[in-house]
Amino acid sequence: MQEIHPTAVIEAGAVLGEDVKVGPFCMVGPNVVLGDNVELVSHVVVAGHTSIGARTRIFPFASIGHQPQDLKYAGEETRLEIGQDNQIREHVTMNPGTAGGGGLTKVGDQCLFMASSHVGHDCKVGNNAILANNATLAGHVEVEDFVIFGGLSAVRQWCRIGAHSIIGGLTGVEFDVIPFGSVIGDRARLHGLNLIGLKRRNYSRDEIHALRHAYKDIFEGDTGTLRERAAKARETYEGREGVQQLTDFLLVEGDRRFCTPRKGAEG
Missing domain, CATH: 2.160.10.10 (Hexapeptide repeat proteins)
Known part of the structure; x- marks a missing residue:
């Protein structure tokens, strides 16, 4: 009624x-x-x-x-x-x-x-x-699914925000945020993985372990471009669902830029 x-x-x-x-x-x-x-x-x-x-x-x-x-x-x-x-x-x-x-x-x-x-x-x-x-x-x-945005955060037009990521309060997002990423800062910088979110979503210890290693390979590696390191990680961790989701996001076609741990945004 x-x-x-x-x-x-x-x-x-x-x-x-x-x-x-x-x-x-x-x-x-x-x-x-x-x-x-x-x-x-x-x-x-x-x-x-x-x-x-x-x-x-x-x-x-x-x-x-x-x-x-x-x-x-x-x-x-x-x-x-x-x-x-x-x-x-x-x-x-x-x-x-x-x-x-x-x-x-x-x-x-x-x-x-x-x-x-x-x-x-x-x-x-x-x-x-x-x-x-x-x-x-x-x-x-x-x-994407299961994203959390902190208070007073803002996302610029045309950005993509990957699944299970978290955006800190007062953070301005100018570039794409990877799945499982944690970003913070007046201009968003990548500060690692959203480990709490991964645990809440019941990702296994092995999956989280693989994601941490892949993250390090991609964002802390010193050889090749970001796309090249992402492609290599995809091969290295083949069969790991979380890593595949992360690398698919990074390897999308087109001229995209991503929030990274370093100054600027790598594409």
Whole structure:
């Protein structure tokens, strides 16, 4: 049974699933789809072509689906898709895509967006991500699964953030962050592996051991380029899932730059 507060505004055309709760002073636009058991606590605005997955809760003063913060946006029809079982806290903002970025911003399942965090246009956020208070993603950022962003961190447009990595508080990320990486600093520098995260995700001692050795070979080696060292590590640790994931990320085609332990960013 739906529970719609009398002060809420649900525009004609909106689609609400079973047992949806819409609290006081919320506004839901005509092209919005709310999945089963979604809850808008109060003073939430959901606009645009936005879909929100089952059991997601959105807290007061969140602004979801309003037009992208991009001067190139010309009113084209673009989308925002939010998955299931997310917690979207107070004052969070999420924008839909743009024509230049594929027209879609997408958020996975079981994520936590703490107060005043932001997901910019054309971002792709995986599952189980955590954005602490005031963490911000610029446009076109790709975030893989189980990433944690510290408070007041910020990611520059077009960056990729690898799975199981952790971004320290007050850190500005300018370049790609490797899977399992730990970065910190006013301009992000790689400070080793996210060992706590690896243990929490039940990676075996042998897998963690292999990752530590591969990390040392790649980022502390003194011969060849980073790509060459990554290719060699891929062969050396063949069959190690974590190392393969790390090297796949580094060996992606294109002119990418990566956060490294040294000054600058190696490509």
